[in-house]
Amino acid sequence: DAGVIQSPRHEVTEMGQEVTLRCKPISGHDYLFWYRQTMMRGLELLIYFNNNVPIDDSGMPEDRFSAKMPNASFSTLKIQPSEPRDSAVYFCASSYLTDTQYFGPGTRLTVL
Amino acid sequence: AQRVTQPEKLLSVFKGAPVELKCNYSYSGSPELFWYVQYSRQRLQLLLRHISRESIKGFTADLNKGETSFHLKKPFAQEEDSAMYYCALRRGSTLGRLYFGRGTQLTVWP
Numbered sequence: 001d002a003g004v005i006q007s008p009r010h011e012v013t014e015m016g017q018e019v020t021l022r023c024k025p026i027s028g029h030d031y032l033f034w035y036r037q038t039m040m041r042g043l044e045l046l047i048y049f050n051n052n053v054p055i056d057d058s059g060m061p062e063d064r065f066s067a068k069m070p071n072a073s074f075s076t077l078k079i080q081p082s083e084p085r086d087s088a089v090y091f092c093a094s095s096y097l098t099d100t101q102y103f104g105p106g107t108r109l110t111v112l
Numbered sequence: 113a114q115r116v117t118q119p120e121k122l123l124s125v126f127k128g129a130p131v132e133l134k135c136n137y138s139y140s141g142s143p144e145l146f147w148y149v150q151y152s153r154q155r156l157q158l159l160l161r162h163i164s165r166e167s168i169k170g171f172t173a174d175l176n177k178g179e180t181s182f183h184l185k186k187p188f189a190q191e192e193d194s195a196m197y198y199c200a201l202r203r204g205s206t207l208g209r210l211y212f213g214r215g216t217q218l219t220v221w222p
């Protein structure tokens with residue numbers, strides 16, 4: 001298994017543009033998590049899903065952020081419109097039941 | 113509410129010296145505690161969890177409920193231990209979700 005897959009690995013965009021980050025969890029996992037990592041705030045949970053249903057989105061910064069999980073093998077995190085303060089590394093992780101979370105390689109987002 | 117505190121953002125030691133990365137938590141119930149590690153250019157990965165009571169790569173961590181701490185220790189640090197370390201907590205009532213501390217960047221000098 002290739003593990004959790006994220007794309008793109010790097011994204012550079014201009015302020016105001018829409019950004020879509022993608023995640024493919026490990027097959028058979030029923031939990032999917034989106035995190036944001038910054039120097040100032042460390043690792044923050046944005047939202048997580050269980051069996052494709054959003055369980056807790058209280059970490060989503062504001063309405064500009066949205067996440068979907070249309071099926072068990074795919075999730076997206078969208079930022080529209082993007083702002084420079086959104087620049088961060090975004091991680092996706094998946095787990096089976098309450099077992100270990102496996103993280104993807106991350107997407108490094110830079111908003112100019 | 114729950115909270116995980118890692119008081120040191122940066123920690124430097126010399127090779128062969130003992131190292132302790134501090135983690136304190138606040139939670140009124142019985143938590144599960146974890147240490148995750150992120151080596152340079154690698155994915156964040158689980159290092160150890162308190163319920164396993166095991167030693168991984170020479171690291172150990174003991175849950176001290178009286179002091180609400182879960183410090184990570186290694187008696188002799190190695191250069192390859194240089195990484196970002198995150199302490200995390202899971203509540204029994206919220207399946208799946210982890211609460212992370214802000215992380216400690218450990219540098220082991222030769």
